[in-house]
Amino acid sequence: MGSGIELKCPKCSFHKEYYLGSGMLLPETYAEVVSKIKDCEYGSEWRDYFKTHAGAAVDVDKEVYHCPLCNAIVEDFNLDLYNTINGAPIIDNYFDPGIDHRGYKFVKHYAHLCPICDGPMEKTNKDSQKSLPCPRCGTTLICSPSFIWD
Numbered sequence: 001m002g003s004g005i006e007l008k009c010p011k012c013s014f015h016k017e018y019y020l021g022s023g024m025l026l027p028e029t030y031a032e033v034v035s036k037i038k039d040c041e042y043g044s045e046w047r048d049y050f051k052t053h054a055g056a057a058v059d060v061d062k063e064v065y066h067c068p069l070c071n072a073i074v075e076d077f078n079l080d081l082y083n084t085i086n087g088a089p090i091i092d093n094y095f096d097p098g099i100d101h102r103g104y105k106f107v108k109h110y111a112h113l114c115p116i117c118d119g120p121m122e123k124t125n126k127d128s129q130k131s132l133p134c135p136r137c138g139t140t141l142i143c144s145p146s147f148i149w150d
Helices: 023-038 044-052 097-103
Strands: 002-008 015-020 056-058 062-066 073-077 081-084 104-108 142-149
Touching: 015 062, 015 073, 023 044, 023 056, 044 056
Parallel strands: none
Antiparallel strands: 002 015, 002 142, 056 081, 062 073, 081 104
């Protein structure tokens, strides 16, 4: 099950909902993301890791990312890289770090780049989401947990 947040600016018209997590479409989403990794859409490092490690896995939960350079806020797949502890292929053809973390080891964080200025994006959390600046005017946004989705 996924959750969502709503970010609203008290000064300007900025207002957006962000879908977090993966919901019940996790197996389909996982297959789509892995296909994109193998097609090099997330870079050659991730593609090559999946080619050379049978136990490769990726976190496809959606997260909110903030660019400290231009204040852009985007929703994107986490894309952190994992591998099974014993190197064996994943069992269910998808990986859920909230459930499967015991049989996996973390390998590397994915470097998200801002779609506006190409700067490095930072993953937000519940605390940092409460103090995000508006991407339009810079005013601190109001963050509300707004919904559960599936």
